[in-house]
Amino acid sequence: MQPSFVASACDASCPFPLNNLPYGVFSQKDTSRSVCVAIGDRPLVTAKTAGTIFSEATLNAFLALGKPAWLEVRVALQDALSAAPKRQNMQAELMPLQSDVTMHLPAKIGDYTDFYSSLNHARNVGTMFRGPENALPPNWLHMPIGYHGRASSVVVSGTPVTRPCGQLRPNPEAPPVFAPCRLLDFELEMATLIGGPENELGKRIPMNEAGDRIFGFSLMNDWSARDIQKWEYVPLGPFGAKSFATTISPWIIPLEALEPFKQEPQAQDPEVLPYLRGESSMRGHCTYNIDLTVKLQSVAGELPSTVCRSNFKNLYWTVAQQITHHAVTGCNMQPGDLIASGTISGEDASAFGSMLELSWKGTKEIALENCDSPTTRKFLQDGDTVVMEGHAVGNGFTIGFGDCSGNILPASKE
């Protein structure tokens, strides 16, 4: 625990101590959006140390500066926010409380890509739909499979999510129908915000440079309409079943804050092609020991029930491999791009990162705790709130992610 003059930042359970310092974008009643950093229960509003990036309405300009600038600002902020306030304009009483500000999307997302990098998740889904012998697609162990997602529908935590309508085919012998989604689901994911100078179109990003493109992580809920997805996704992949909303937590945790929680990457067998090989000393070619939970609240006012306890360690493909593979054909990655991990499922059934897996395709009821009357779920119902949380617990300190939450509204009539 590094001490800070912001008292609330010095508690071992505080998600935002001096060694976290995540970035976000906030506004207050009378002010326009601007970049901020969380310290304790307050967002840091002004920081002359940090140059003009705090006056921007998104993180994009700062993202473009690249890793040397990120590190320089981080060191300056840690110095300025340490035990004694060193600057006139940096006093706790001048910083608004997080409870008094509105958080927004931290960046203007350029392109959003969703990977499929958890072996447990891919195997679960494959087993359900194709049987255990054909669970993994033949390419799965050779490359981090991903698809382009929809950037415009990425929203910040707290944004309500309207149950989507679309084409379903509940009876495979009958024509499809237009109806509200019946199998609405969450997917527990981690998102990486991309920064650094853009690689030129036509040029690759080698493994030893991929890590420099990682600014930081946020939680992500990749809401999914399973019945719409099932009918639409062959042969071109998920489309409308995903593009009605994708929620991220408002704080981007700098990769530096997660350094103490690094883990060796999972063993990869068969050996990957040389362009995907790396050393665990390379930035981002690792996993992280970050506890991830999903809570479901069925009725406002009742306590939420934990339905999933997973961990970021459960990723087979590293973020560096995702970036290198993404650019292997020459795709230019720009500051503000967002790449997500895919659903992060553990081996144990309690660590499955979606209702599809938890209810095993709707064959099992998930009992919610903490409800006044017995309540179960197979998929999400109107009124449900899904809250994702992430915590990396160190020796006397916690790196928290801030909530990633969304409440389900009934399908729209228009």
Place this chain on the structure above:
Amino acid sequence: MQPSFVASACDASCPFPLNNLPYGVFSQKDTSRSVCVAIGDRPLVTAKTAGTIFSEATLNAFLALGKPAWLEVRVALQDALSAAPKRQNMQAELMPLQSDVTMHLPAKIGDYTDFYSSLNHARNVGTMFRGPENALPPNWLHMPIGYHGRASSVVVSGTPVTRPCGQLRPNPEAPPVFAPCRLLDFELEMATLIGGPENELGKRIPMNEAGDRIFGFSLMNDWSARDIQKWEYVPLGPFGAKSFATTISPWIIPLEALEPFKQEPQAQDPEVLPYLRGESSMRGHCTYNIDLTVKLQSVAGELPSTVCRSNFKNLYWTVAQQITHHAVTGCNMQPGDLIASGTISGEDASAFGSMLELSWKGTKEIALENCDSPTTRKFLQDGDTVVMEGHAVGNGFTIGFGDCSGNILPASKE
């Protein structure tokens, strides 16, 4: 033919007469990018009639204004550019020649979506890979299938295209290899630039409002690495096989200019679900009689050879249906989004819109005319230039699209 004081605009074969007036973004040696309109052999530089949109570096602000503003500016421009110059600052000699300017991407693309809306193309591809009985996926006749593409790699005509490298599996019994793409292809498409006020996330766009979101059309070459695509695309769709480059022509043809070439939409059997039904009086719920050609030039200096003659009429799903389906789950469509038609193939083999189809999966050689020595192609080779053209020929006038071209550079070593 409506007369203009710009003499070159008055020729029946001029692609940019007064009733076209397509929008683009250009720069000259000493000037920054700004919006322009093509008239004859010149881009229109200043137009006080048109307000401040001509001082913007992209079309996005104009796109956001919506159809009433688009029509107002169009009428004012047609008036100002008619037979006699009516304004001091609008004289032909004050307008630079198109040959003297550099064209850029007309808009900052938000999200890019690629549909798959030509029945002939879908049937050809399906027949090749799954046989004639299973040619069409079961959902194809029920919805305009599409996938999210990569926005960052959309480039303007003339940008060289580097042959991508990636994972291929030439021998399905052996592991994949990393190599330059061997089956590089073009896809002849039409792109729609989306404008108008954004629909709120969670709200649909009914068929009778979809047309108001269409600003105009450009040609598109959706470059494709067939061997990379084959190995990567199951189950999540095309990814790196497409995201190395997507070329569009620099001019956006306003929908109004294409009004004389409207055609009834193709008959759709089975009948589509009510949310996709429309009247042919609805804007954008139609096809257009636009001749589309693809030319291939194997050596600089030689005449290009026409390898495909197709027509925009060959689309089964209308642009209005694409937009309505895109938003059916509540996806917000923003000004600057780009949606493409998918490969536009006619019934006849000479009208197939990709080398994959023309060479029938590499089983036939395509002979190029106009070459000094006999030259054939199955797929694209380094040094090849692909030029797409579009023309709608009316009574004494032509609505042209401007070229959509790209030259293939050898694979990069890095």
